[in-house]
Amino acid sequence: xxxxxxxxxxxxxxxxxxxxxxxxxxxxxxxxxxxxxxxxxxxxxxxxxxxxxxxxxxxxxxxxxxxxxxxxxxxxxxxxxxxxxxxxxxxxxxxxxxxxxxxxxxxxxxxxxxxxxxxxxxxxxxxxxxxxxxxxxxxxxxxxxxxxxxxxxxxxxxxxxxxxxxxxxxxxxxxxxxxxxxxxxxxxxxxxxxxxxxxxxxxxxxxxxxxxxxxxxxxxxxxxxxxxxxxxxxxxx
Amino acid sequence: xxxxxxxxxxxxxxxxxxxxxxxxxxxxxxxxxxxxxxxxxxxxxxxxxxxxxxxxxxxxxxxxxxxxxxxxxxxxxxxxxxxxxxxxxxxxxxxxxxxxxxxxxxxxxxxxxxxxxxxxxxxxxxxxxxxxxxxxxxxxxxxxxxxxxxxxxxxxxxxxxxxxxxxxxxxxxxxxxxxxxxxxxxxxxxxxxxxxxxxxxxxxxxxxxxxxxxxxxxxxxxxxxxxxxxxxxxxxxxxxxxxxxxxxxxxxxxxxxxxxxxxxxxxxxxxxxxxxxxxxxxxxxxxxxxxxxxxxxxxxxxxxxxxxxxxxxxxxxxxxxxxxxxxxxxxxxxxxxxxxxxxxxxxxxxxxxxxxxxxxxxxxxxxxxxxxxxxxxxxxxxxxxxxxxxxxxxxxxxxxxxxxxxxxxxxxxxxxxxxxxxxxxxxxxxxxxxxxxxxxxxxxxxxxxxxxxxxxxxxxxxxxxxxxxxxxxxxxxxxxxxxxxxxxxxxxxxxxxxxxxxxxxxxxxxxxxxxxxxxxxxxxxxxxxxxxxxxxxxxxxxxxxxxxxxxxxxxxxxxxxxxxxxxxxxxxxxxxxxxxxxxxxxxxxxxxxxxxx
Numbered sequence: 003x004x005x006x007x008x009x010x011x012x013x014x015x016x017x018x019x020x021x022x023x024x025x026x027x028x029x030x031x032x033x034x035x036x037x038x039x040x041x042x043x044x045x046x047x048x049x050x051x052x053x054x055x056x057x058x059x060x061x062x063x064x065x066x067x068x069x070x071x072x073x074x075x076x077x078x079x080x081x082x083x084x085x086x087x088x089x090x091x092x093x094x095x096x097x098x099x100x101x102x103x104x105x106x107x108x109x110x111x112x113x114x115x116x117x118x119x120x121x122x123x124x125x126x127x128x129x130x131x132x133x134x135x136x137x138x139x140x141x142x143x144x145x146x147x148x149x150x151x152x153x154x155x156x157x158x159x160x161x162x163x164x165x166x167x168x169x170x171x172x173x174x175x176x177x178x179x180x181x182x183x184x185x186x187x188x189x190x191x192x193x194x195x196x197x198x199x200x201x202x203x204x205x206x207x208x209x210x211x212x213x214x215x216x217x218x219x220x221x222x223x224x225x226x227x228x229x230x231x232x233x234x235x236x237x238x239x
Numbered sequence: 240x241x242x243x244x245x246x247x248x249x250x251x252x253x254x255x256x257x258x259x260x261x262x263x264x265x266x267x268x269x270x271x272x273x274x275x276x277x278x279x280x281x282x283x284x285x286x287x288x289x290x291x292x293x294x295x296x297x298x299x300x301x302x303x304x305x306x307x308x309x310x311x312x313x314x315x316x317x318x319x320x321x322x323x324x325x326x327x328x329x330x331x332x333x334x335x336x337x338x339x340x341x342x343x344x345x346x347x348x349x350x351x352x353x354x355x356x357x358x359x360x361x362x363x364x365x366x367x368x369x370x371x372x373x374x375x376x377x378x379x380x381x382x383x384x385x386x387x388x389x390x391x392x393x394x395x396x397x398x399x400x401x402x403x404x405x406x407x408x409x410x411x412x413x414x415x416x417x418x419x420x421x422x423x424x425x426x427x428x429x430x431x432x433x434x435x436x437x438x439x440x441x442x443x444x445x446x447x448x449x450x451x452x453x454x455x456x457x458x459x460x461x462x463x464x465x466x467x468x469x470x471x472x473x474x475x476x477x478x479x480x481x482x483x484x485x486x487x488x489x490x491x492x493x494x495x496x497x498x499x500x501x502x503x504x505x506x507x508x509x510x511x512x513x514x515x516x517x518x519x520x521x522x523x524x525x526x527x528x529x530x531x532x533x534x535x536x537x538x539x540x541x542x543x544x545x546x547x548x549x550x551x552x553x554x555x556x557x558x559x560x561x562x563x564x565x566x567x568x569x570x571x572x573x574x575x576x577x578x579x580x581x582x583x584x585x586x587x588x589x590x591x592x593x594x595x596x597x598x599x600x601x602x603x604x605x606x607x608x609x610x611x612x613x614x615x616x617x618x619x620x621x622x623x624x625x626x627x628x629x630x631x632x633x634x635x636x637x638x639x640x641x642x643x644x645x646x647x648x649x650x651x652x653x654x655x656x657x658x659x660x661x662x663x664x665x666x667x668x669x670x671x672x673x674x675x676x677x678x679x680x681x682x683x684x685x686x687x688x689x690x691x692x693x694x695x696x697x698x699x700x701x702x703x704x705x706x707x708x709x710x711x712x713x714x715x716x717x718x719x720x721x722x723x724x725x726x727x728x729x730x731x732x733x734x735x736x737x738x739x740x741x742x743x744x745x746x747x748x749x750x751x752x753x754x755x756x757x758x759x760x761x762x763x764x765x766x767x768x769x770x771x772x773x774x775x776x777x778x779x780x781x782x783x784x785x786x787x788x789x790x791x792x793x794x795x796x797x798x799x800x801x802x803x804x805x806x807x808x809x810x811x812x813x814x815x816x817x818x819x820x821x822x823x824x825x826x827x828x829x830x831x832x833x834x835x836x
Contacts, residue, residue: 017742017744018744019742019743019744020742036487038488038575048696048747048748049694049696051739052694052695052696052738052739052740052747052748052751053739053740053742053748055745055746055747056747057278058455059278059282059284059454059455059456060282060284060286060287060454060455061454061455061490062287062490062491062571062574062575063570063574064286064287064379064382064567065278065281065282065283065284065286065287065454066281066282067278067279067282081574102425102744102745103742103744103745104745106745109279113279117393120393120394121390121393122341122342122390122391122393122394123340123341123342123387123390125340129337129340131336132336132352133296133336133339133340133345133352133353134339134340135347135350135351135352136347136351137347137351138346138347138348138349138351140347141344141345141346141347144344148344148376148383148386149379149382151281151286151382152279152281182342185342185344187342188342
């Protein structure tokens, strides 16, 4: 790793308290050798200009706070290496959601869609004294589904979600829907499918696969959506 | 400034594991509850827990709560309260099974039960052999747990105030707690949350140290608020340094790696833990392993060009095991250490991880303070659970997987206590004092107008460097003494921090300045309590404590088998007895003994 170096940024700035309109700010910062990720650089930048606003928490890719649009592609700042990133580093808020300030977006619509699929286990049998049994193979069906961190990189890279954020559940919500459909302990399969049987909620996915391309956890919402569509077809025949 | 007032039956501050578990209890009982959280619930730091949650289910190896209790008391170096520990280990199976019923995707054994793995300090038959007690969802247990708890709260229609930062605790002249003030981050508006019951579940404060596994948000907000409002802090000298943080980055590598067979090696490739803990070796208690690692490094057997770390080796495990049981660790190693652990060992170093002390509570989750000669009198209307609280189940050193258990058991217990106090009519809405928000408004006004002050990040860094240097894995009498002077100087500087950003909207400069006020309380409590405790116990080890028959490992039970209480006002210390008597007649007290692994 090289020692001290200066990097150039172009950052979307907007403070509704003082700015009439958003603008792109050109700014540079000198990094220390220990600044390996984009988030490290942003923290360094904030020490220089404390008005730069962004969400961040775990800095290891598991809390989902620091999603933003990085050189045109959605990703997490904490998992983006400073070694292989083109300059000037252009940072914008996640596309398609209202901007609150700088790269902080209003995620209300995103969570509304997540909540709409009833993201909790439904099993109306009386709870047994011990754990419900599940075979390792059945448990493996949840791999690639439960790891979602709700960062919204996927849904905000999806043209169908941009056009119909109020009607199309979006990749993150649909991944969660399939996570419960795939769980052998869940008993609400037909209720869950009914909930998605609609021209928009599920079927606005046109397999563009931007979601797969940007997911920082390497999950595959398109595949999960395909499986839900299969379940719809199977129950129709 | 006009201050809006909202009224609830209960307000919970924090939406990590403890806050969400408590919220569930309240929502399901129909109490009008507000959960305040400065981050969206699933971004809370519980999400980063990896290796598992302890419960003596005995799914893979024979186990029972008696053994779990013994391990926890011994792990605490006898500073844990045995009534609370008995309560926690007895409740473990129940709260873990409940989580499974909520939908938590635990890994499974071949016969379909919850998968369990060995973990540090957990044993069969009172210290004899390692036991599989850690219930795990791969190496993402905290993530799976936090999401399952959030999802269950969605089902229960819990009312969240997301991205609201609690600022100050409201107490009346009698000391009763009446709620909190909080700032909505999107607008900068301050509101009063007036409630019959207030539960703090604000997590830890690991960001007082320079090198920490903790998230940026772990700034001890509840602990700081409590201290400023006159509540003493218990046992703050005890901080856990996790043996395996990624060298340089600080990111956590779970002890579950060693549970799955990982081995720590020094520069010559030696499995050095065999020398320090012949019985449990790499799975000895965390304080023991961290000290052994630092000793190896200090004696010149560290790895790398700077000889400043050791190696965590799992290259002997099959790629299948690593990908199935430790997939997150593999990703973290590649991301933050530049190493694929299938092919090469991971560079690791002890890193600040967990606050054993906190707001003093009993096992019901009630906050307790000394009053009229009784050391444990409940504060009316005030409850706490999880890392911000000190029940005390971890004493001087916490066992891995007992933190997730702590937040489930005591989050639920605090919720149950509030519900039963509410239903019995004990909880009433007491009148707010005049100008209940004045303290908070003054803090904001100061930041508005402060000039010629230092920047927040400068003062924070000074605090972190001081803590790291003066109150680390090994502690030295002279360094602690100097550390007290230095941290009090830093605390003075923190009173005059200055921010350039004056926006009302999502002003993170202001948030960080408010967080620093909380961190500073924790840092002072830690340094002052550590300087005063003239013995070695658990994670607190100092050079002037002698290992002899009377004080085994430097532990001085005659003079120091007691809890520290630090008061912010006057920067003064008090002490209270450790509860050595278990809760019930089901078990004898675990007798004091020299701690070896």
